Amino acid sequence: xxxxxxxxxxxxxxxxxxxxxxxxxxxxxxxxxxxxxxxxxxxxxxxxxxxxxxxxxxxxxxxxxxxxxxxxxxxxxxxxxxxxxxxxxxxxxxxxxxxxxxxxxxxxxxxxxxxxxxxxxxxxxxxxxxxxxxxxxxxxxxxxxxxxxxxxxxxxxxxxxxxxxxx
Numbered sequence: 522x523x524x525x526x527x528x529x530x531x532x533x534x535x536x537x538x539x540x541x542x543x544x545x546x547x548x549x550x551x552x553x554x555x556x557x558x559x560x561x562x563x564x565x566x567x568x569x570x571x572x573x574x575x576x577x578x579x580x581x582x583x584x585x586x587x588x589x590x591x592x593x594x595x596x597x598x599x600x601x602x603x604x605x606x607x608x609x610x611x612x613x614x615x616x617x618x619x620x621x622x623x624x625x626x627x628x629x630x631x632x633x634x635x636x637x638x639x640x641x642x643x644x645x646x647x648x649x650x651x652x653x654x655x656x657x658x659x660x661x662x663x664x665x666x667x668x669x670x671x672x673x674x675x676x677x678x679x680x681x682x683x684x685x686x687x688x
Contacts, residue, residue, distance in 0.1 A: 548685035555679040
């Protein structure tokens with residue numbers, strides 16, 4: 522016997538992203554960099570769109586900073602059996618791609634790339650890991666905080682923050 526794939530009922534597919542549904546929509550984005558004493562400094566503006574396409578959430582974001590543009594295309598998938606999420610990121614400006622594992626904790630979606638085989642290195646050859654925290658602030662606003670670790674995920678430092686306001 523070859524085996525079979527279990528059938529997922531329609532209701533399960535519709536509820537697959539119930540925990541992430543607050544992300545879906547079109548947004549204006551204000552971008553911040555981490556400054557001294559971890560204070561957030563306004564660094565740019567942009568737009569983002571989250572849409573449910575087939576069985577994935579797709580994010581397209583463009584952030585305009587002083588002398589640069591950050592253009593990302595991210596895809597979020599849900600693993601119902603493990604009650605977890607996966608994210609593939611494509612950075613159109615650098616050509617870099619990465620993979621993140623995620624979960625929901627205290628209504629915050631947390632993605633981390635510490636298991637990725639595509640780790641980023643700095644100019645000294647040190648590996649960097651990134652952690653993304655998505656949180657709903659209100660019916661109209663969401664927040665993304667990105668942290669980084671350069672000591673194999675023992676400590677985390679703030680890197681950037683985006684505040685999304687629904688259009």
